[in-house]
Amino acid sequence: MTRFSANLGFLWSDCGLPDAIRAAAAAGFDAVECHWPYDVPPEDMRAALAETGLPMLGLNTRRGKIGENGLSAVPGRHSEATAAIDEALGYAEAIGAGAVHVMAGHADGAAAHATFVSALRYACTAAKGRMILIEPLNHYDAPGYFLTTTGQARAIIEEVGAPNLKLMFDCYHVQLMEGDVTHRLQALLPVIGHIQMAGVPDRGPPDTGELNYPHIWQVLARLGWTRPVGAEYNAGNDTDATLGWMNGGGGRHRTRERDAR
Ligand SMILES: O=C(O)[C@@H](O)C(=O)CO
Numbered sequence: 001m002t003r004f005s006a007n008l009g010f011l012w013s014d015c016g017l018p019d020a021i022r023a024a025a026a027a028g029f030d031a032v033e034c035h036w037p038y039d040v041p042p043e044d045m046r047a048a049l050a051e052t053g054l055p056m057l058g059l060n061t062r063r064g065k066i067g068e069n070g071l072s073a074v075p076g077r078h079s080e081a082t083a084a085i086d087e088a089l090g091y092a093e094a095i096g097a098g099a100v101h102v103m104a105g106h107a108d109g110a111a112a113h114a115t116f117v118s119a120l121r122y123a124c125t126a127a128k129g130r131m132i133l134i135e136p137l138n139h140y141d142a143p144g145y146f147l148t149t150t151g152q153a154r155a156i157i158e159e160v161g162a163p164n165l166k167l168m169f170d171c172y173h174v175q176l177m178e179g180d181v182t183h184r185l186q187a188l189l190p191v192i193g194h195i196q197m198a199g200v201p202d203r204g205p206p207d208t209g210e211l212n213y214p215h216i217w218q219v220l221a222r223l224g225w226t227r228p229v230g231a232e233y234n235a236g237n238d239t240d241a242t243l244g245w246m247n248g249g250g251g252r253h254r255t256r257e258r259d260a261r
């Protein structure tokens with residue numbers, strides 16, 4: 001049975017994060033993950049996580065100024081990037097989150113590559129065993145983002161050479177940039193730390209669009225993947241109404257009728 005994590009940057013994004021954690025638990029998710037929780041006191045997050053028993057899988061480094069998408073590959077922004085990594089690791093430790101996604105930012109070329117490698121070496125050491133993730137983003141949603149393909153990510157992971165540096169394989173971005181999702185999951189499995197999903201190309205629920213997620217969940221089961229898969233899609237202002245796909249994955253989603261009993 002596939003297990004699912006609710007990405008609270010997208011699901012129940014109209015609630016505060018602690019209430020979004022509670023909503024995810026009520027809907028039957030096995031875990032949660034978030035993007036930028038920094039405005040919420042860690043003790044409020046800890047309380048909601050303890051109350052629901054859900055693990056927080058991960059969070060992101062800050063994006064930087066408006067229009068930026070992280071700083072870790074941006075030459076000349078080293079001290080801000082390092083501060084963002086320290087902040088994310090500190091927050092992750094405070095709430096018991098398992099991973100930090102280090103966001104690269106808008107940059108390209110050899111200097112950006114060297115800057116990113118150096119920032120990731122710093123993050124992997126500072127993480128003291130916590131997982132560090134990097135995620136290729138598609139060029140429609142994130143034009144100019146440094147990290148765009150799984151091949152580029154794998155080369156960086158190999159160059160950094162830290163056991164706690166892993167790939168965040170977001171099926172939505174991978175399908176838009178490269179396709180061949182099944183073969184890529186299989187080939188990249190040893191370096192994958194987390195998997196996310198959304199309908200393609202509209203980033204709707206996983207039961208919409210061109211990717212057949214029930215097939216992908218079967219592939220993951222065959223590959224021995226047992227960690228929760230992150231649901232990171234636009235859910236509009238009624239997340240509960242979009243959760244029919246969870247039953248297709250054998251999830252524990254409780255229908256509204258059952259909730260009402
Ligand atoms: O896919 C995404 O957009 C997210 O996983 C993320 O962390 C960057 O916004």
Ligand SMILES: [Mg+2]
Binds near residue numbers: 135170196232
């Ligand atoms: Mg993603």
